[in-house]
Each structure stands twice: as C-alpha cells, then as structure tokens.
Amino acid sequence: MALYASDMPNRRRNHGPEELCAWIVQGVERLGVDTLRAWARFYAGHRVLESARVMTAPVQARHEQRFPRANRLVWASQMSANLLWRFPPTAEATARDAIEVDGGCPCQGTGEITLWGPGISMMCPVHSRAQIAAFRRGYQAGA
Ligand SMILES: [Zn+2]
Secondary structure, three states: OHHHHOOOOOOOOOOOHHHHHHHHHHHHHHHOHHHHHHHHHHHHHHHHHHHOOOOOHHHHHHHHHHOOOHHHHHHHHHHHHHHHHHOOOOHHHHHOOOOOOOOOOOOOOOOEEEEEEOOEEEEOOOOOHHHHHHHHHHHHHHO
C-alpha cells in the first residue's frame, strides 16, 4: 500500500531493498499509518472475496476508487512481497486482524452467503474464516 502511494516508478525493474524502504517511508508519510492499515485491511478483504468468487459491485467499486491503477497495485504487491521475504512481519503485525470488507460484506455480517436460493449457502470467507481454517486443519489431520 505504501509503495502504491509512493513515487516508485511503474517501470518493471527490480529495486534494491534500500530503494524500496525509502519509497515505503514516503508512502507512509503521505497516507499516514491509520489510512495505510485501513487500505491494507480493505485490500485483503477484496482479495478474499475475489478468490472465493463472491465479489459484490459496491466492494469492487470502492476498491477501484481506492486503487485506480490496477497494474500499479499488482506491481507494488509483488515488490512488497519480495521485501517481506527479506523482512518478515513482526508478531504484532501478524496477530493484527487484518481483513475487512469495504462496502458491505456479501454475508451482511451473518457469516453465511446465500448462493442460488434459500438453503444453498456457503460460509463467508471473511467472517467465517476461523471456522473454515479449523475445518481445513481437521481435514488435513484426518487425511
Ligand atoms: Zn462476511
């Protein structure tokens, strides 16, 4: 998020960690820590809805409003992922609940998303993710 908001050029070339860190500092200074964290939570929520194929028009619209340059967002994400490999997040950052849906979750906070009609639903990938993770752990342990 900080890289997206920084002066990092869009040209596809690898940047060194010192250069990236300087742009991150610039992005943090521009957005402020609170906005940056909110953007990161919304970005994570958008990715979860997208990968579960339960995106809603309002959530997508707010995402595009926040990040109008889709290619830059992909590029900034790749560069920050490279950096995370070198500098893993702190335990505090990992423990922070970092997913939020901006524009109304398709489950409307119930933890379940109705798919085609009454009785046919799925667990919300955002609001039921603890249960989904527990099911997966159980499945892997039993397999
Ligand atoms: Zn939800």
